[in-house]
Amino acid sequence: MEQELARALGLSLHQLQQTGRRIDGAVGGVLQRGYPLLVHLLGRAKADELTDPTPRDTQDLTTALRNCENELTLTAEQFVDEARAARSTGELRAALGIDFAALNHTLAALAPRYRPISHGEAHEEALRTFVDLHRKDLLNRLRWSALEDFDARRPLTDWPELRTLDWITAPSAWALTVEVADTALLRAQVEEALAVRLGAPAPATGDSLPPIDFVxxxxxxxxxxxxEDLVALVTASGRTLPAALAAPAPEEEIPTWLEAAGALDFRVLGPDDVVAWLAALGQWPTDLPRTADLDRHGLTPEDLDEARNETNRARAARERARRLISVGNRELDVHSGDFTELNAVLREALDARPELVGGHHHFAQITPLGPRNRGNRTGNRPGRTQGRADRGLSQAQRTAIGYAGEWYAYHWLCRQYPGTDESSWVSTNRRGAFPGTPGDDGLGFDFRVGSGKQPLMFEIKATQGQGGQIELGESEVRAAQQHASHDRWRLLVITSVLDAAQLQVHMLPNPFSARGRGHYREEGGALRFTYHL
Structure with missing residues (x-):
């Protein structure tokens, strides 16, 4: 066979044998995998004696091992063959039938050259598979354990986390001591985890409960x-609506409250049950009966109809208010995103006061700020409107205010930089003013002024108030950091953007640049900055 292979390769038999000897003689890999096993079987002193100096090849290693075959429990040739075939020390251990935990003890003693073999990931995967297979049964046992509290309307605040079963995990000690986590071991671990979490063994039987997904x-x-009926009932009773009922969408808010209390997963709830749970959670007027029965409240269906109408009128008024912005003395409906009317009102304001976009393109003087001593308490999301004056706005209102800011910024830039034209406006808000390209909000700036290799870039921040805080989205932070070595990425803050009598344009430096550094204070990370003019 060797002769046929040699002919196929165009080699002499001697050359083939020499090549094979060089390949087989790569004793380094064999020793790398086999040394820990030699230490484990023969002791470290003997293993070092056999491998130091390093044998020239596997044949020399085989010869050296022949005197140790009794301790090896297999022939020297078999040991070397297994070491050559194995891809790792772990595979070699398995091939030789050596105890997993025992070899890990040896490997730990050989640190840092070797590390114990961990089966932690495999055990965790096996446990997750076991839990998934028995999930319905495990959840029922947990439901039985908590049923008394549920029936007594005691909030189960840990239930949302409990029902995930993610807290059932494989012990870390298994990683180095257990080779294979079999079914019996997994079951025992799950039972122990249940007992520890519940403070007692989980019940194996209990009341007949509907399937959890169904309920x-x-x-x-x-x-x-x-x-809607519950909201009308409380309103008709002349009581203040609690938070769960006063929300814009109580049909979504009520389940959120009950979900957090674990009240949705046990029995099918009737209207009175829902009221009882709301009361238990402090979301029902304390002086009202804990029932949805109108007679108990001294109300009629007509009373509820009138309350619904009142609620609907109030809701409609709130919804309409969230569609409007006030520019000067005019209210504009901006819900549709069509800014034709807004453009006309802004143009009237600018024509009446052209100085709004006057002045000079100098950086505003801002006061250096030190780090905040106390933790950040703000929680606004990055956006185009800034500060306390803009809190509670609808998305439509935020979009319109951001657009108004960019509209004024466009005309300010045209006045300050003669090269500015509609192509300079690169954000998607340009669609409100010009046809053509839709713009791109992922660039990290709203305007690019100049067509050369070093354009000026302006990110616009608009607010109804006096400013003092800016919020940058991820693309804006990325662009600001990318251009921090120069002053070409800039901020234009438009304050009092809806009040032409108070409106001002402030050009601020890049917070990450040398000019801007120390003049802003990070609030909750690199997305929100406070500044003082």
Whole structure:
């Protein structure tokens, strides 16, 4: 066979044998995999004696091992063959039938050259598979354990986390001591985890409960069908609506409260059950009966109809208010995103006061700020409107205010930089003023002034108030950091943007640049900055 292979390769038999000897003689890999096993079987002193100096090849290693075959429990040739075939020390251990934990003890003693073999990931995967296979049964046992508290309307604040079963994990000690986590071991670990978490063994039987997926879906439907009635009932009773009922969408808010209390996963709830749970959570007027029965409240269906009408009128008024912005003395509906009317009002304001976009393109003087001593308490999202004056705005209002800011910024830039034209406006807000390209909000700036290799870039921040805080989105932070070595990435802050009598344009430096560094204070990370003019 060797002769045929040699002919196929165009080699002499001697050349083939020499090549094979060089390949087989790569004793380094064999020793790398086999040395820990030699230490484990023969002791470290003997293993070092056999491998130092390093044998020239596997044949020399085989010869040296022949005197140790009794301790090896297999022939020297078999040991070397297994070491050559194995891809790792772990595979070699398995081939030789050596105890997993025992070899890890040896490997630990050989640190840092060797590290114990960990089966931690495999054990965790096996446990997750076991838990998934028995999930319905495990959840029922947990439901039985908590049923008494549920029936007593005691909030189960840990239930949302408990029902995930993610807290059932493989012990870390298994990683180095357990070769294979079999079913019996996994079951025992799950039972122990249940007992530790519950403070007692989990019950194996209990009341007949509907399937958890069914009961959760049914309860959501029950609440969705009765939420409006409950709001009307409380309103007709002349009481202040609690948070769960006063929300814009109580059919979504009520399940959120009950979900957090674990109240949706056990039994199908009736209207009175929902009220009882709201009361238990402090979301029902304390002086009202804990029932949805109108007679108990001294109300009629007509009373509820009138309350619904009142609620609907109030809701409609709130919704309409969230569609409007006030520019000067005019209210504009901006919900549709069509800014034709807004453009006309802004143009009237600018024509009446052209100085709004006057002045000079100098950086505003801002006061250096030190780090905040106390933790950040703000929680606004990055956006185009800034500061306390803009809190509570709808998305439509935020978009319109951001657009107004960019509209004024465009005309300010045209006045300050003669090369500015509609192509300089690169954000998607340009669609409100010009046809053609839709713009791109992922560039990290709203205007690019100049067509050369070193254009000026302006990110616009608009606010109804006096400013003092800016929020940068991820693309804006990325662009600001990318251009921090120069002053070409800049901020234009438009304050009092909806009040032409107070409107001002401030050009501020890049917070990450040398000019801007020390003049801003990070609030909650690199997305929000405070500054003082």
């Amino acid at each position: 959760r879906g049914r309860n959501k439907s029950v609440i969705a069908g009765r939420a």
